[in-house]
Amino acid sequence: MDLRFTEAQEILKKAARDFLTTECPKTLVRELEKSEKGYSPELWKKMAELGWMGLVIPEQYEGIGYSFQDLTVLLEEIGKNILPGPLMTTVISSFAIMEAGTEEQKKEFLPKISSGELILTLALVEAEGTCEPSGISLKATAKGDDFTLNGTKLFVEMAHVANYMVCVTRTKEGTDKGITLFLVDSKAPGIHCEVMPTIGADKLCEVKFENVSVPKKNMLGKIDAGWPVAEMLLRKGSIAKAVESVGAMQTCIDMTVAYSKERVQYERPIGAFQALQHIMANMWTAMQTSRYLVYQAAWMESEGQPASKEASLAKAYINEAYRDVAQWAIRLHGGIATSYDHDIPLYYRRSLAASSSFGGTEFHRELVAQKIGLK
Amino acid sequence: MDFELTPEEKAHQKEYFDFCKELEKKRPASFVGLEAVFEVDECWDFHLYCAKEFAKKGWLALAWPPEYGGSGTMMDKVLFAEARGYHGIPGVDIFGIQMLAPTILQGASDAIKKEFLPPIARGEVMWCELWSEPNAGSDLATLSTTAIKKGDEYIINGQKTWNTAAHRADWGFGVFKTDPAGRKHHNMTFLLLDMKTPGVTVRPIPYIDGDAPFAEVYFDDVHVPAKNVVGQENEGWAIVNLLAGFERSGMGEIMGMYRELEELVEFCNTTKRNGKPLSKDPLVRNRVAQLACDLEAAKAIAYRIADLQNRNEMALMDAAAAKIFYSELGERFAFVSTDIAGPYGQLKHSKWAPVDGAWEKKFQECFVTIISMGTNEIQRNIIAWYGLGLPRMK
Numbered sequence: 001m002d003l004r005f006t007e008a009q010e011i012l013k014k015a016a017r018d019f020l021t022t023e024c025p026k027t028l029v030r031e032l033e034k035s036e037k038g039y040s041p042e043l044w045k046k047m048a049e050l051g052w053m054g055l056v057i058p059e060q061y062e063g064i065g066y067s068f069q070d071l072t073v074l075l076e077e078i079g080k081n082i083l084p085g086p087l088m089t090t091v092i093s094s095f096a097i098m099e100a101g102t103e104e105q106k107k108e109f110l111p112k113i114s115s116g117e118l119i120l121t122l123a124l125v126e127a128e129g130t131c132e133p134s135g136i137s138l139k140a141t142a143k144g145d146d147f148t149l150n151g152t153k154l155f156v157e158m159a160h161v162a163n164y165m166v167c168v169t170r171t172k173e174g175t176d177k178g179i180t181l182f183l184v185d186s187k188a189p190g191i192h193c194e195v196m197p198t199i200g201a202d203k204l205c206e207v208k209f210e211n212v213s214v215p216k217k218n219m220l221g222k223i224d225a226g227w228p229v230a231e232m233l234l235r236k237g238s239i240a241k242a243v244e245s246v247g248a249m250q251t252c253i254d255m256t257v258a259y260s261k262e263r264v265q266y267e268r269p270i271g272a273f274q275a276l277q278h279i280m281a282n283m284w285t286a287m288q289t290s291r292y293l294v295y296q297a298a299w300m301e302s303e304g305q306p307a308s309k310e311a312s313l314a315k316a317y318i319n320e321a322y323r324d325v326a327q328w329a330i331r332l333h334g335g336i337a338t339s340y341d342h343d344i345p346l347y348y349r350r351s352l353a354a355s356s357s358f359g360g361t362e363f364h365r366e367l368v369a370q371k372i373g374l375k
Numbered sequence: 376m377d378f379e380l381t382p383e384e385k386a387h388q389k390e391y392f393d394f395c396k397e398l399e400k401k402r403p404a405s406f407v408g409l410e411a412v413f414e415v416d417e418c419w420d421f422h423l424y425c426a427k428e429f430a431k432k433g434w435l436a437l438a439w440p441p442e443y444g445g446s447g448t449m450m451d452k453v454l455f456a457e458a459r460g461y462h463g464i465p466g467v468d469i470f471g472i473q474m475l476a477p478t479i480l481q482g483a484s485d486a487i488k489k490e491f492l493p494p495i496a497r498g499e500v501m502w503c504e505l506w507s508e509p510n511a512g513s514d515l516a517t518l519s520t521t522a523i524k525k526g527d528e529y530i531i532n533g534q535k536t537w538n539t540a541a542h543r544a545d546w547g548f549g550v551f552k553t554d555p556a557g558r559k560h561h562n563m564t565f566l567l568l569d570m571k572t573p574g575v576t577v578r579p580i581p582y583i584d585g586d587a588p589f590a591e592v593y594f595d596d597v598h599v600p601a602k603n604v605v606g607q608e609n610e611g612w613a614i615v616n617l618l619a620g621f622e623r624s625g626m627g628e629i630m631g632m633y634r635e636l637e638e639l640v641e642f643c644n645t646t647k648r649n650g651k652p653l654s655k656d657p658l659v660r661n662r663v664a665q666l667a668c669d670l671e672a673a674k675a676i677a678y679r680i681a682d683l684q685n686r687n688e689m690a691l692m693d694a695a696a697a698k699i700f701y702s703e704l705g706e707r708f709a710f711v712s713t714d715i716a717g718p719y720g721q722l723k724h725s726k727w728a729p730v731d732g733a734w735e736k737k738f739q740e741c742f743v744t745i746i747s748m749g750t751n752e753i754q755r756n757i758i759a760w761y762g763l764g765l766p767r768m769k
Contacts, residue, residue, distance in 0.1 A: 003378070292672075
């Protein structure tokens with residue numbers, strides 16, 4: 001056991017921190033929230049040069065060949081700073097190609113993802129708002145060499161700018177059997193995309209599929225056998241979102257502690273009051289327990305042991321921890337942090353976005369209930 | 376970052392678990408809760424028996440230097456605690472082994488080491504801590520029990536309270552005011568004393584559940600040899616801090632809760648209410664799953680502490696956070712279990728009680744961990760002052 005970051009991870013962390021500090025100030029974050037695209041193509045290009053989109057893509061497909069754990073190290077730094085855009089959804093979706101794709105698919109898509117040419121997203125959730133296979137009803141029907149897709153996906157991150165979607169479809173009635181994944185060109189005829197207004201301004205989209213034709217060669221994995229791949233994406237996505245949340249908690253705490261040392265009331269810094277000190281201690285405890293909980297899940301997943309219980313334990317726990325830390329950060333700042341222009345609300349709003357993504361608290365708790373043996 | 380145990384550590388872990396599993400079969404039925412060792416005679420006897428068994432294996436001196444009979448690493452210590460926690464096995468003296476031995480190893484003279492460490496490693500001498508006083512709790516430095524030097528002896532007068540195990544222990548360690556006129560933090564000395572010394576009176580204190588895990592200790596002209604000082608005279612506060620610095624990850628308590636979670640799951644799967652097993656009730660599922668999440672978080676930070684300790688790095692902030700977290704989780708375990716058990720939750724160890732009455736016991740016992748070893752409020756001060764650098768209360 002050695003829970004220190006490796007040297008390469010330390011370098012990655014520092015590079016990310018330096019880059020984000022200069023390239024992604026909060027003025028840009030606010031600008032992007034209001035923009036139509038929701039990301040900066042210029043910044044995207046620079047991120048590609050740093051190799052972020054291809055961080056976990058093997059070198060033979062022109063990626064960096066780092067591990068999933070290395071990715072989470074980067075995501076924690078991103079969480080500290082906030083980086084609007086399709087990085088996480090692209091990287092997580094790329095695992096579907098890496099783990100279920102054919103050699104041809106890998107050769108076609110992975111180098112383009114790595115170079116930043118191709119934005120990818122995951123189309124999973126539908127009207128029921130669940131990540132359970134029972135919630136998947138978008139139909140894919142075989143028709144000659146193609147499949148025809150009909151139905152509606154919701155909360156598809158950045159679908160309006162994505163080039164391809166990993167679309168989770170139903171090819172046979174039932175629950176987890178009968179799910180098939182496709183790589184769908186988001187500009188294909190019959191696709192209608194509309195951005196949904198969300199608290200995180202993170203460009204979640206409604207995507208309607210009307211007789212959308214998808215070539216059979218774009219099927220990811222085997223027909224009717226796609227659910228384990230979707231589960232893997234949910235697992236990795238949950239861990240990724242949770243570790244990003246830990247970074248966000250760190251910033252909320254750093255800002256709150258710093259402010260409480262400066263702000264003077266009753267002739268002393270408010271940080272001298274135990275009423276506030278103990279809340280800050282609780283915030284730190286919530287963050288630090290979150291941190292090692294998700295590190296453990298990330299390590300397992302990275303070692304090739306599916307962290308099916310651990311990812312859910314972490315996501316359920318951290319959904320609440322992040323929200324709790326962020327709301328205390330606002331309260332300890334007082335009136336100042338209720339202003340739109342303050343940075344803390346950026347994190348508070350994203351706590352709800354984070355908990356809604358890759359399965360909410362109740363969803364993951366139910367998975368935990370099953371994994372601990374509740375019949 | 377690597378959470379994997381080495382093959383050697385895994386082998387040791389298995390050995391500890393196998394051994395404790397066997398010991399569990401011999402555990403008296405009256406052994407319920409964390410403090411049973413101090414409360415029930417046959418449980419204390421079982422504690423002494425386990426200590427001897429562990430001593431034969433050399434497991435009471437894990438991570439000690441070899442010259443004092445030590446073997447293994449800090450990681451072994453953690454893995455051994457896991458096994459004992461999960462199987463509910465005593466035998467490792469919290470005071471002698473967890474607190475005093477590392478303090479002596481780092482802060483005492485060779486003479487003290489040679490005299491006191493071997494009997495601890497052999498599981499022969501059990502210790503207690505003589506810390507709090509009626510008017511000195513969290514603010515321990517205001518203590519008033521005196522130890523006045525006279526020739527080659529100290530003469531102790533005063534009273535110590537909330538002394539867990541004092542009515543069972545052979546020896547005690549404590550801090551006493553040796554220079555009543557001296558300045559705060561430089562006026563007390565860390566002393567070791569035989570609890571059978573004339574003038575020592577021990578009176579068990581009943582805890583809220585009526586059992587007695589701790590005792591009041593009165594000192595009336597108690598003569599202690601001057602050689603029994605750890606560290607320097609009048610500099611006992613430094614030793615107090617040194618001892619407090621041997622943070623515990625809480626792994627034993629945490630693994631105990633893994634066992635409790637399994638028992639709770641089993642109870643939910645096998646107990647019917649309103650025509651269906653409790654486990655089918657979504658509200659029950661949700662609350663039990665929440666405990667499972669918290670428990671895993673507690674274990675993850677305990678590993679973090681173990682990892683730091685294994686490299687002899689400080690874990691002050693993490694240890695404070697872990698202590699707050701696992702002790703308050705213990706309370707939540709008690710509350711959720713007794714809620715789910717309905718009217719059965721209130722039952723003491725009896726033929727009607729689920730899990731031998733452990734939940735009723737825990738409902739009352741949970742404060743022990745929350746309040747002892749530095750209350751959770753003090754732990755929050757530690758995080759705020761020493762971790763976050765917030766202004767210290769004057």
